[in-house]
Amino acid sequence: MTVNAYYLPLQFFAAENEGKTEKATSKKREDARKKGQVAKSTELNTAVIIIGFCALMVLFGGYMLETIELNLARSIRVIPDVLSRNDNQYLLILLSEAIVNIVITCIPLWMGLFIMAFGISYVQVGYKPTFEPLQPKFSKMNPLTGIKKIISKDMLVTLVLALGKVTLLGTIIFNVIKSQIPIFLNFYDFTPAQVLINICSTIIRIGFFAGGAFTILAVVDYLYQKYKYEDSxxxxxxxxxxxxxxxxxDPQIKGKIRQKMREGSLKRMMQSVPQADVIITNPTHFAIAIQYEPNKNTAPIVVAKGVDYVAQKIKEKAKEHHIHIVENKPLARTLYYTVDIDKEIPQELYGAIAEVLALVYSLEDKKANRRRK
Structure with missing residues (x-):
């Protein structure tokens, strides 16, 4: 039996973000923003522009039509004068004046649409202009990339939205015009101004309905664009x-830096141990070196302290320099947890430290007496 095999390039359907399971960090979002990658729905812009245009026409349409009508009437009145003068420059002046008047008349409409377009874009993505998306990229000319875009869920969503727009717009136009047919059939009894007003009213009505329908599609599109952006x-x-x-x-580099800092701090601390008057221990875990210089300090200070390995090193250093080591478990723990290096001991420990120093000084006096004898 012969089996016909057909090659199907399934990589076109492969997930572009395969393996990307973590949410984007703030830096990643900022970098994407600089590249122009934002969650934005053009359908929402379209819906707002349509509704905004219709609303502005309701507000300023009468004024605009009246102004344009006056300008046209004035232009018609000066036609005989233009023909009698046969002056091309005069004709150009009249035309430029008419154009300027029309532009000035339409400024409210243009400004309103610009503010609405800018406002809806700002609401969606904020304000941070970038020209990077305009830079040419040869990767966009890759035919495989183009095929992937054609055969993708994005194109499917775009197709569904396009069909939805066409269907809604067609339905709206059909129903609105159908409801206006009785009025259209009586146009022969209307003045030209009334005909124009009815036609404009019908167009604005279609625009409002279409804008409302497009808004529903735009919300769906925006939610999808947001999802696609977060996924990308x-x-x-x-x-x-x-x-x-x-x-x-790098954590390893930072760890090495911290280790070097600890080693440097330990080395400096060990250099202060020979100047201590006494080492207070608990005796196995803690060791605190105390120094008291009445002419220099108002109270004894902690010149070194450590636990376990460091405590052992402090005691070894103290033995090398014949410094007294006194065991006092509660005092050793209290000093270790409450007093920092090169800081004076708190007042509540004066009595306990005084007893220790008195013992050390008495031992030194006895040693000195033995030496004199």
Whole structure:
């Protein structure tokens, strides 16, 4: 039996964000924004412009039509004068004046539409202009990329929205015109101005209905664009780690820096141990070196302290320089947790430290007496 095999390039249907499961970081969002990647619905802009145009026509349409009518009447009245003069320059002046009047008349409409278009875009994406999307990219000319775009869910959504717009617009136009047919049939009894007003009213009515229908489609499109945007900027776990490294520094390097700082701090602290008067221990875990210089300090200070390994090193250093080591478990723990290095001991510990120093000084006096004898 012969089986016909057909090759189907399934990579066209592969997920572009395969492996990207993490939400985008703030830096990733900022970089995407700089590249012009934002969640924006052009359908929402269209809906707002349609509704805005109809609303502005309701507000300013009468004024605009009246002004244009006056300008046309004036232009018609000067036609005999233009023909009698046979002066081309005079004709150009009249035409320029008419054009300027029409432009001035339409300024409220144009300004209103501009503000609405800018406002809806600002609401969607904010204000941060970028020209990067306008830069030519040869990757966009890749035919495989074009085929992927054609055979994608984005195109399917675009097709559904386009069919929805055509269907809604056709239905709205049909029903509005159908309801206006009795009026249209009586146009022969209307003045030209009344005919124009009825036609404009019908167009505005179609515009409001179409704008409302487009708004529904625009909301659906915006939600989809938001979903697509969030999906497109997702990151892999490795990308999140790399970004964290770039922002905060390599953890291994930072660890080595901290280790070097600890080593330097320990070295400086060990250099202060020989100047201590006494080492207070608990005796296995804690070691605190105390120094008291009445002419220099108002109270004894902690020149070194440590726990476990560091405590052992402090005691070894103290033995090398014949510094007394006194065991006092509660005092050692209290000093370690409450007094920082190079800081004076608190007043509530004066009595306990005084007893220790008195013991040390008495031992030193006895040692000195033995030496004299």
């Amino acid at each position: 900027i997702k990151m892999t776990k490795q990308e999140v780690k790399e970004e964290y490294k770039n922002a905060e520094g």
